[in-house]
Amino acid sequence: MLWRAFGEFQPGTDFRAWACKTAFHQVLSFRKRQKRVPIPLSEAFVDTVAAELAEMDKTLDHRLQALAACVEKLPRRARELLRRCYQSGLATKQVAAELERPAGTIYKELTRIRRGLFACVERTLASEERA
Numbered sequence: 001m002l003w004r005a006f007g008e009f010q011p012g013t014d015f016r017a018w019a020c021k022t023a024f025h026q027v028l029s030f031r032k033r034q035k036r037v038p039i040p041l042s043e044a045f046v047d048t049v050a051a052e053l054a055e056m057d058k059t060l061d062h063r064l065q066a067l068a069a070c071v072e073k074l075p076r077r078a079r080e081l082l083r084r085c086y087q088s089g090l091a092t093k094q095v096a097a098e099l100e101r102p103a104g105t106i107y108k109e110l111t112r113i114r115r116g117l118f119a120c121v122e123r124t125l126a127s128e129e130r131a
Contacts, residue, residue, distance in 0.1 A: 008022075016057060016060075017057065020050075020053055020054070020057065024046075024050050024053075027046060028046070031043075031046070062125065063121060063125065066120075066121045066124040066125055066128075067117060067121050069124065070117050070120035070121055070124065071117065073120065074113065074116075074117075078109075078113050081095070081106070081109060081110065081113065082110075082113060084098070084099075085106075085110060092106050092107060092110065
């Protein structure tokens with residue numbers, strides 16, 4: 001359980017990498033404690049899953065970098081709406097009330113922004129693969 005090991009986390013380092021490595025070691029520790037009970041997962045399988053997870057982690061980092069660049073390209077108003085909806089912890093209806101706009105309008109605007117960001121990230125990654 002990650003929360004038990006959280007005291008070992010070094011602030012400023014990659015939390016996701018630390019969490020994955022900690023979880024991997026906990027799985028190995030569990031397997032050692034359960035030697036009497038047959039577990040259908042081989043060590044090779046666990047190693048393969050760990051390797052796949054590490055590769056997925058790299059891909060996710062790359063996507064996050066592309067997303068950050070795409071968010072910076074958005075107009076100020078769209079960035080502010082994203083900040084209000086995703087960083088403030090407010091529900092979309094609360095944001096709509098604050099902005100004195102119908103909730104449906106906010107939902108539609110967020111949908112357009114998310115679609116645009118998705119397309120931007122895909123274009124960015126595709127152009128980097130070609131380069």
